[in-house]
Amino acid sequence: MKLFRILGLSLVVAVTGCATNSSTQDEQWLNPPMAVPLQANVQYEVQVARLTQLLQRSDLENDVRAKMHFERGSYYNSLGLRDLAQLDFNQSLQLNPAQPVVFNQVGQYFTQIGDFDSAYEAFDSSLELDPSNSYALRNRSIALYYGDRIPLAIEGMTRYYQENPSDPYRALWLYIISREAGPLDAAIALEKRYQARNNDWGWILVALMLDKVSEEQAFKAILASSRDNTVLAERLTEVYFYLAKRHQVDGNYPAAVSLYKLAIAQNVYDYAEHKYAFLELTKIFEIVRAQQVEQAKQEAKQAETNKAEAQ
Template sequence: MKWFSVLIAGLVLTMSGCASIGGKNEQWALPIMAVPLQPSIQQEVQIARTSQLLLRTDLNDDERAELHFQRGMYYDSLGLRELARYDFNQSLSLNPAQPEVFNLLGVYFTQVGQFDAAYEAFDSTLELDPNNQYAGRNRSIALYYGGRTDLALEDMTNHYNDDISDPFRSLWLYIIETKANKADATAQLEQSYAKRDDNWGWVLVGMMLDKVSQSDAFAEIAKGATDNVMLAQRLTEAYFYLAKHYQMQGDYATAVSLYKIALSFNVYEYVEHRYAFLELGRIFSAVRAEQAQQNNQQDNSEQ
């Protein structure tokens, strides 16, 4: 995590104000927040109960596989990814015909940049369950992060066409298509936004297109949340896509701060939380490459 500390120190200090967040168009005195989610008693009890059941010697393989899967899901919901991955691997060793487990492992591999392993995991999911929507989306995202834009765009286009009313499919299609053709991506997103329904996620699309102000978008999110859990979930999504918006504009300082806020709510099972760390790593790599290029140019000019 040393790179993360260096990244934060180097980028946040470049911001115009440490208490404000926003780009050139808007700034907020303070970001809209929710109380970070904490482990519940039910989650802790279920982990303890499942662990006790796994000590029994009279379980058959299917029962033991299911218990490992259940405990892995509880670990995953608490952000204990390595413990979750251990349980998922144990579950697969006992029952390999579990598409949902391969899908989760594929997401883990994507998070740590092991893209070939991620592709294989998602392919396994789709072989076992060809209609698995999550695996199709997640494979597309893995292909995007792995630099295979054409394949990613093909997968995400198919995923989008399966439900064009889903604003989050529109957002990911836009993010991926922007790598190939920003003008086409923007035109496609505007067409989708014009056909929007009352799904709250279209507020995020409007914000991405600068058709909804950031202050109005967050006011709408806060108004629509019925409790702190929902607010934390929606803010995780909102700050992630807003961070992506600024990152795509080259405003890395603002993007870093927004990704940090997206992570702060502890909504571990959301893909927006899962990939925020990955995005921070990509920003660090981009900044480091820019600094190296500037240093080389300076050295050449001095020669």
């Protein structure tokens, strides 16, 4: 893909360790940096089997059974089996509805499948049970964003950001959501937050969003600091997601689609960036489909006009 020509130098040096002829470098098709996609955790699979066996017992109290369903659902989630996880979360809540953490998980599932009203209800239940649940506050704000309820999303994400202004991921999501209401103001605010940054690795993602570092520099930083394959997969999931988001807001949909798919391909199921990449792809496909329908209407209208004029 032409998109990845800009990554040429960093890929050749950092991944393959060999150089290419500079006169032909721009004409080559180069692969993007990838970790070995994360595989199913054997320990998680063992825990699923153990909990499944224990849940067959008839002498379990409801609270204990509810906890086991939640634990098994969490393992299913980490293994990428979100529908099985949802079944367990629902069973857990039926046995014990006073579980804010479980409602938060249920809300994320509904967000992923685009059932936003159910997601809001789940997150509201989580926050009613535990008003200090920051994860539910964040995830509800993201759900509101994807559900096109931008003012409420900004309000919630602002609260979430203010709890820890030094967190680059909070700054990123506040920017992503706020730019829907005012791109320039959102960029200025993110710039100020970036200038006050600490040494957290995530600020390189902010720098990438602000175009303060090149894509080549970002990938070099990742490859240089990620000796462990799991860490590499996690960081590539993040950088591909936010880089895709930057291309998306610029209207470069082909690049965004490719990058979202790369974020998904790392198999980091627990990361929000992996989960929401599917939603972003859906949004892009809907936009492109709408544009194609509109273009077809315009072409049909023009054809009728040309026919009438010819007569």
